[in-house]
Amino acid sequence: MRAADHVPVLLDETVDLLQPRAGGTYVDGTVGGGGHAEAILERSSPDGRLLGLDLDPEALDRAAERLRRFGDRVTLVHESFADLERVVRWNGFAPADGILLDLGLSSFQLEHPKRGFGFRVEAPLDMRFNPLQQTPTARDLVNKLDARELADLLRRYGEEPLAKPIARAIVTRRQRRPIETTAELARIVESVAGRARGKIHPATRTFQALRIAVNRELDALERALPQAIEVLGPGGRLAVISFHSLEDRIVKRFFVDQAATCVCPPGLPVCVCGRKPTIRILTRRAVRPTPREVAENPRSRSAILRCAERLAG
Ligand SMILES: C[S@@+](CC[C@H](N)C(=O)[O-])C[C@H]1O[C@@H](n2cnc3c(N)ncnc32)[C@H](O)[C@@H]1O
Secondary structure, three states, rough: OOOHHHOOHHHHHHHHHHOOOOOOEEEEEEOOOOOOHHHHHHHHHOOOOOEEEEEHHHHHHHHHOOOOHHHEEEEEEEEOOOHHHHHHOOOOOOOOOEEEEEEOOOOOHOOOOOOOOOOOOOEEEOOOOOOOOOOOOHHHHHHHHHHHHHHHHHHHHHOOHHHHHHHHHHHHOOOOOOOOEEHHHHHHHHHHHHOOOOOOOOOOOHHHHHHHHHHHHHHHHHHHHHHHHEEEEEEEEEEEEEEHHHHHHHHHHHHHHHHHHOOOOOOOOOOOOOOOOOOOEEEOEEEEOOOOHHHHHOOOOHOOOEEEEOOOO
């Protein structure tokens, strides 16, 4: 599969909000196959620069290939957006004019025969965005956590209503032998939740929960957002595309908090907190894909885009 096989989500909407311009400096915290990055570089021709981060070395290789024609306008680094401020400053991209976080995983990763992100492809249960790091894999979590911890994980990160029975089924099954592959795990979930009927496979939430836990995704997002505001210049914009309510809630709350003018308790006659907003929210209502985009790219169906602009001061 080639880089072009990952179709960037909400592409026009994201680029319209980021408003790339010649001479600008842009950071794509999740460069993936380079789809959004390519559009940002095109719109900021002839000399806008882009710093692309990704935890996945294979994604960086694909992005490098796709973005080669932009030459030294592009810098790609194998880093996490959880360390955004350090990475952006170190590479000379602060103050930035625009930052993008397109969360989650790419189609390339989902369909990769060895990465273990999806239940439609039989693969070892890995799910690490960065397979070079010696951190626990999905296999480790599935085979080592006790039933309570597993149920908690499935409930918290997958919002899985059948968390308890699925966790129990996992623990029972692994007593015979360890659970090694995506297909084995999907079958265990099916044994509890039934076989796929509608559009959503019953193992979707279990796989999402494990992936979020393996990569500590919510933690990375919570760390990245304030750092993004720190490195944006006045008028610089931050766009975040989330794919489920857990992520979107974090982004929405952060934006509302940063845009707040006064956080005094209600009832005080005058403001005593002296709070100044750091951003202006540009998407009062989150931007969603059009029915046409969803029809053309079903992966986009749960995408939620929010954008804010850094205020001066
Ligand atoms: C949805 S894809 C991005 C696709 C990209 N916008 C495009 O148009 O091709 C998300 C990417 O973020 C990467 N990623 C996930 N968590 C990350 C993190 N904490 N730091 C850097 N990259 C991360 C994944 O490896 C994946 O390649």
